[in-house]
Amino acid sequence: MSALRDHLVTRIRATGPLTVADYMADCLLHPVHGYYATRDPLGAAGDFTTAPEISQMFGEMLGLCLAQTWMDQGRPAPFALAELGPGRGTLMADILRATRAVPGFAEAVEVHLVEASPVLRARQAETLAGHAPVWHDTVEGLPDGPLFLVANEFLDALPIRQHVRDGGGWRERLVTVEGAALAFALSPPLPVPELDHHDVADGTLVERCPALPGIVASVAARIASHGGAALFLDYGHWRSRGDTLQALRGHAPEDPLANPGAADLTAHIDFEAVARAAVPACASGMTAQGVLLERLGITARAQALARTLTDAALDAHVAAHRRLTHPAEMGDLFKAMALVPPGAALPPGFDP
Numbered sequence: 001m002s003a004l005r006d007h008l009v010t011r012i013r014a015t016g017p018l019t020v021a022d023y024m025a026d027c028l029l030h031p032v033h034g035y036y037a038t039r040d041p042l043g044a045a046g047d048f049t050t051a052p053e054i055s056q057m058f059g060e061m062l063g064l065c066l067a068q069t070w071m072d073q074g075r076p077a078p079f080a081l082a083e084l085g086p087g088r089g090t091l092m093a094d095i096l097r098a099t100r101a102v103p104g105f106a107e108a109v110e111v112h113l114v115e116a117s118p119v120l121r122a123r124q125a126e127t128l129a130g131h132a133p134v135w136h137d138t139v140e141g142l143p144d145g146p147l148f149l150v151a152n153e154f155l156d157a158l159p160i161r162q163h164v165r166d167g168g169g170w171r172e173r174l175v176t177v178e179g180a181a182l183a184f185a186l187s188p189p190l191p192v193p194e195l196d197h198h199d200v201a202d203g204t205l206v207e208r209c210p211a212l213p214g215i216v217a218s219v220a221a222r223i224a225s226h227g228g229a230a231l232f233l234d235y236g237h238w239r240s241r242g243d244t245l246q247a248l249r250g251h252a253p254e255d256p257l258a259n260p261g262a263a264d265l266t267a268h269i270d271f272e273a274v275a276r277a278a279v280p281a282c283a284s285g286m287t288a289q290g291v292l293l294e295r296l297g298i299t300a301r302a303q304a305l306a307r308t309l310t311d312a313a314l315d316a317h318v319a320a321h322r323r324l325t326h327p328a329e330m331g332d333l334f335k336a337m338a339l340v341p342p343g344a345a346l347p348p349g350f351d352p
């Protein structure tokens with residue numbers, strides 16, 4: 001039995017079943033035994049691979065998108081270039097490299113990172129040495145001033161609650177103990193006013209992410225007051241339905257209760273919830289990742305890079321381009337949404 005499972009079983013026996021959000025929070029962020037507290041989970045030797053780890057082209061496209069938006073807003077200086085959940089720092093490094101040639105950008109930029117994991121903070125410090133990043137525990141720590149922000153696969157790591165429609169109310173999916181094992185159970189029916197806009201049939205499971213509105217609203221308020229833009233990229237849908245809680249270990253899915261603290265836990269993003277929380281900033285429509293990257297010119301960039309490659313490196317590069325953009329791979333499941341100040345032009349590539 002793992003130390004975290006012991007802790008969870010003791011906690012549930014003492015104080016009762018946990019919400020799925022409490023379970024996720026302990027699994028991912030417990031300060032001693034949590035998943036992100038204890039490892040760098042990315043890459044072939046880890047549990048999952050993200051878009052910036054697949055190809056430098058992802059960060060290059062987003063960097064040029066942000067730089068164009070910065071120019072469209074009159075090149076504010078200085079400005080904060082911020083990332084939420086920067087992983088190994090690869091996306092930020094690619095953005096900074098791709099924007100080096102944009103006049104005035106490198107001179108005005110101040111790099112800010114919101115990161116919970118001490119292991120990944122150390123990794124980011126190595127990747128971004130020379131850029132003097134400033135770390136924050138939460139978005140509240142970001143400076144007041146023009147803010148150009150990116151978050152890739154950050155919102156999907158935030159704990160979710162799961163509710164099942166039952167008559168006029170909702171039953172909440174909980175994590176309890178059966179024998180010595182963790183198991184799912186359902187609460188008695190309860191009202192959940194936050195879900196009143198979901199008109200769904202009995203038995204439908206609806207997820208909500210309690211931390212998401214506050215995080216998006218905090219970013220949106222800064223952008224509306226001081227200028228800038230935020231790009232959120234994640235897997236999800238508009239008004240997600242059904243159970244999307246997923247555990248990944250060694251690149252394979254597994255039961256989310258099987259290995260607490262040793263598997264990555266995520267859930268799909270409800271982009272409607274992002275758009276609702278974005279006021280007073282303006283949210284774009286939801287754009288598929290493949291469409292966004294194509295509009296930003298990834299194919300021309302892929303062809304230019306391909307001319308410098310041969311053999312296995314060329315094959316890997318072609319596969320990476322396909323993986324990021326093809327609808328059957330990440331192109332359709334992953335979506336992007338941008339926030340801008342009221343009245344400002346959307347960043348290039350985004351649907352209105």
Ligand SMILES: C[S@@+](CC[C@H](N)C(=O)[O-])C[C@H]1O[C@@H](n2cnc3c(N)ncnc32)[C@H](O)[C@@H]1O
Pocket residue numbers: 036042050051052053084085086087088091114115116117120137151152153154157158
């Ligand atoms: C799935 S990884 C994505 C990493 C990176 N954005 C990428 O695309 O490679 C999630 C990142 O968010 C961080 N993270 C997760 N929950 C967090 C929280 N509540 N506060 C701050 N960072 C968090 C993790 O430590 C990690 O850096």
